[in-house]
Amino acid sequence: MGLLSSRTSIRSPSYLLPVLVLLSIFSLSAVFFLYKVDDFATRIKTLAGDNLDPTPWHLFPPKELHKDTSPRSRAYKVLHCSYLSCSSLSQWQTPLRFDSSKPVENCPQFFRWIHHDLEPWAKTGINMTHIMEAKKLAAFRVVIVGGRLFVDLYYDCVQSRAMFTIWGLLQMLKRYPGMVPDVDIMFDCMDKPVIDRTTNGPLPLPLFRYCTNQRSFDIPFPDWSFWGWPETNLRPWSEEFPDIKVGSHAKNWSQKFPLAYWKGNPDVASPLRVELLKCNDTERWGAQIMRQNWTEEAKDGFEKSKLSNQCKNRYKIYAEGFAWSVSLKYILSCNSLALIIAPQYEDFFTRGLIPKKNYWPVSPTNLCPSIKFAVDWGNSNPSEAETMGQRGQDFMESLSMDRVYDYMFHLIAEYSKLQDLAPSPPSSALEVCVDSLLCLADANQRKFLERTYTFPSPTPPCKLEPPNQSVIKSWMNEKEEAINEVRNMESQKNPV
Template structure:
């Protein structure tokens, strides 16, 4: 009996020690050395893929990123967005009407399709919602994925200076652009970083590089004309579906990083190429842009923070600007460094993108009506929309009843 008592006491003591150890090890973990909510110093390697920054941290990490949203909100500060405005928007190709309600994204209406753009934008918006560390307000809105949208109160990828009522959102390519085989923005950036290892500044080809379809656009035709037979240029138009042209002239986006100077041209409206060029440690040479994107306020064409070179829209001073870059190689290198530091390593990261989406949602809510979750059909209350998860799998809003 004495021995059994000793064993029982020993076992009890072992259990107490085990319980104490578990409480010490698992119940009271050591706080992490980095909290994305409190450390305000941006660190690209640590923060680029952090999707859980709160609103205060987003503001401190990305000063200037939200200029376009704040501008649009000011336009409606004294004249709030009404339900009948949204109802009156003409349903065109690329149209999506959606709602965020109790932290869930719903698709209410859609029309047509422009490649994969509508789905890409829904995916990006959904990611920003489900990773938010703070509750987001209920809102209802319309966005359109066409290059050019009606200049009314809706969300779009780009606008002109006079299109004051369009609210800008990140374009579809930040999620992915599969039709052009570019892939996701993160994929482009990772491949650009690898390319930069093989092509540091001193080894980059000292030419102005451009590939693309001219599509009969004057600004592109003029670039081809101005650079013809110039030793400082490697500019060629691509003829889509022409096997010879595609085989000999097409270059991947990471291949662009081999060149010191990259030409940027607008297309039908804005050009989806710009964000990819901003992933290279190269000098972007752009004609004066008419179309504004969400990152446009961060582009600087002069001063110590200059991150691109601007030329006239007809390219008439292009040769002069290239000569200057060739004669001022250290300045050119500084501009290229500013480009990649501002965009690839900071403002075009996944962390910045979700911060922008959430600021857009909050700002819209501040000057807009509150949505209704239900509508009445045949005397019954029914949901106004389909959860985005189901819509993206089925790609339709209605199902036949069993």
């Protein structure tokens, strides 16, 4: 009886069989559901770089994402950040009311280049054909509708460029709530313009990026580093510039043997920087050329600028790398006399710089002698050289974050006027808001982003001057004449 009783006790009563079947079905459904969730998450593209390949036109090693978390944790974080972090209604849509009794400040003169950059579409407008053709060369698409921002991702951007660029746009929307018009923008995040004016003349493609040149239609936009560059530990512009300015006062313009100074990475497919290494002779060329290791310097403390210590030299050299370089604004901020070697690429603000006013132009074809001439001229004319360097710093000080946001606002507003379409996010786009972007950011990225929160502006955007191509042409002529004047001085070898 005991044995029988024992056997009977382990048998499941017949009324429990349906429950067990349901539990089995539920377990299988749960496993299937989790599988589907994981599978879906592995196909979601994010601003952190999840499930994105590098741009085909500039390959770089894939990012190591979420290496300290399990695949399932990664999947749920991607889902949460992508779909559950943004509310359905924007909290920044209520238009601001400004004090109409106060005059609106005029924008800096270089804002006029906005009209010049958009002039190719002044007659044709921008239609969906333009947008779809530009998509072939874009890393991502930004659509703003009703104050809400949507991003359609195509390729990964190197480091955290895409994340910080979108953060800047989100802050601009917060700064001017209810004022930013609906817009549809294609954006590339690499350093070389690609829309050639000759080959793309019949159908100019509107593509935003961080730089342009005179041969391209690419539309320059403020770069990511204004909100910080975590990979190099460069802080946001609002913190970096004041510290650079303080450090710049340490130089001594009466010292006996001042030198031109350059510190950078020559190993970036830049023939110019390789050639510049040959000028590293303090006796012959009056120049000190040093290699820069961003990886090592990124280990420095976050609270203090690493660049301010490089501002003690009377002269600083700027040489482009593979293409456009983000470093020019930091060099100009030093109030050293910037020796700029004939840049091919321009970002949104450098068109406002004038040779012999804000910097000294150096010849790329006669590099070392041209640097030597600039140093000799500055040593013979220390007051003029110091004033020129100071005007370069003053120009950068005028480029506050207020002006950066104003430039973004006016560029988007003028661009939107040219669109012959009603902006609408494609089905593949995801809404991005402050919370969703911070959700995707790692701890180091959040440290930078959270320091650049902005709030609704107490004043309206600066007033943009109307289009005037003759003004643009006069600036270009003035720049060319100043450069020719310096080349003539060099040919005469008369530093005075």
